[in-house]
Amino acid sequence: MAELEVKQLSKSFDGKAKVLKDISFTIKDGEFVSILGSSGCGKTTTLRIIAGLLDQTSGQVIIDGQDISKVPVHKRNFGMVFQSYALFPHLTVFQNVAFGLKMRKLATNEINERVKEILNLTGLGELAQRYPAELSGGQQQRVSLARALVTKPRLLLMDEPLSNLDAKLRVKMREEIRRLQKQLKLTVVFVTHDQQECFAISDRVLIMNAGKIEQFDTPENIFHHPKSKFVANFIGYENFINIGEKVDERTFKTNDLILKTNEELRQAEVTTIRPENVQIVDEPDRENTLRGEIISSEYLGQSFSYLVRTVIGNIYVEEARHAPRSENDQIVLELPVKHLHVLYR
Amino acid sequence: MRANNGKYLLLPALISVALFTFYPIIQIALPTIKDFSTFKDLYGSFFTSTYNVRVLGRTFLIAVITTFIVLLIGLPVSLWIARQKKNLRQVLSILILFPMLTNAVVRNFAWIIILGRDGIVNKLLMAIGIISKPASILYTNTSIVIGSVYLFLPIMITSLIGSISELNIEVEEAAAVLGSNPFSTLIRVILPQLTTGLLTGAILVFAGTMTAYTTPQILGGNKHLVMSTLIYQQAMTLGNWNSASAIALILILVSALSMILMKKGVKLLDRRPDNAN
Structure with missing residues (x-):
């Protein structure tokens, strides 16, 4: 060999x-x-x-x-x-x-x-x-x-x-x-x-x-x-969030929403998060949270997949639950800091 | 509709084969075997005449040599054509079949001009100094073989191109990766997979040459009779219909027997269980 x-x-x-x-x-x-x-x-x-x-x-x-x-x-x-x-x-x-x-x-x-x-x-x-x-x-x-x-x-x-x-x-x-x-x-x-x-x-x-x-x-x-x-898309990342305006090395502002990540932004323009890493939470005022409305849902077996409309565009969310949430539900999404990845190309 | 109802669709074909192939053969055969003395007389006299046996031998030999040469030329040509890009392959395949659009008599007359004493072949051979005076190629066994090879090459090539294009090229690549050089791949991998195609082509050429009439008639002259021209002579020139019938039957039997032997021989070489032969 x-x-x-x-x-x-x-x-x-x-x-x-x-x-x-x-x-x-x-x-x-x-x-x-x-x-x-x-x-x-x-x-x-x-x-x-x-x-x-x-x-x-x-x-x-x-x-x-x-x-x-x-x-x-x-x-x-x-x-x-x-x-x-x-x-x-x-x-x-x-x-x-x-x-x-x-x-x-x-x-x-x-x-x-x-x-x-x-x-x-x-x-x-x-x-x-x-x-x-x-x-x-x-x-x-x-x-x-x-x-x-x-x-x-x-x-x-x-x-x-x-x-x-x-x-x-x-x-x-x-x-x-x-x-x-x-x-x-x-x-x-x-x-x-x-x-x-x-x-x-x-x-x-x-x-x-x-x-x-x-x-x-x-x-x-x-x-x-x-x-x-390309890589993110290929391996199942479906949510892409544009970095509008840089606030500091790890914080950016897009459509009046402040988002934080653990990775340096440098010259990057896009961040990404996997659907299963997006959380549906109760408190609206935590870090990296935003409001949204469920447009459609899909049964995946072990979980449900929702398409959620927000101010920064549609976001795919996967949630493990027995019963689906209904369409038009108003929910709060959290994009956990450690799961929001910066794409450098 | 049940699946096996389809077998009735074979009826028209079966009836026409029975009517147009087997009925005439039986009609020819019956008068020659109507009683033992006729049978002994007709077939016995064929095999006791050295002339007739020589005609049979010549026919057989010409067919074997023609088949062999056609295989030898046809294989590399069809390998080459089958591995060309699609467009070129189609054009070449059509060109190969093109001569068959012309009447066989016309094509054989062309060979008379080419092979004659003043023909291009003799002129060429003399020009490069291989011979000093025109050789007689025309009206010999050689000219019959040349004409037959020319006649049957397109059939062999077409049959082989079909088989070759069905081969999985990855099999040859696998052989190469395993250390086989191109020649060894041809011998050990390509040829063994082509046995069916080679056999089909060889049988078509052999049967065609054994029974061809026009080519030996035109290119063999009247000194080099083959079985088919002998039959014609017996029937039409001598009016000896029963003798012609007997010769025809001998020709059919020898051809059929040779083809069965060819198939058996190939089966011995190729013992794959999925063999379609």
């Missing part, structure tokens, strides 16, 4: 606009990093360039200090798991997994030993003689993982590997992938558009938008301190 460095990577197809704009990042040895973004943000392009399946327009891919930008894909010694699993339909599970070892011209004894070992590790021992068409989606995914791992790759790349599975299996598979990653001390780059999935599985998450990196940090930091409006 190894450390991966991507340096000023750019890509444009057929001389058209750039889909990757000068991105750089480093993934440490043994780290599990997810690249998160909506479709077309460049996450799959990045992964394919790292794999060598696509040439970059400029920039470098460096592994353990060695520039491999010009090394062809079949000589990179990486493992890759594809969204479609991409198993060889004409080969059995055993032959699929053995393929990479055969390409490395290992002795038959060693191939058999290593394939058996990895099949047992991934719970596929019983299925060795089956063909891919005879397996369920989850089993195919496991074969695909085993096939990538058996060659002991320097880097494991995964392109939306779970998106073709149903919700329950997806959670189970991601736990299994995480377990294997820790057990085998793998360096993993995992591409996904599912925020929950990547927060659950990753050491760090790299959020991309329009060919650029928006934020690269631990899931906790991204969740509690989104850097930009």
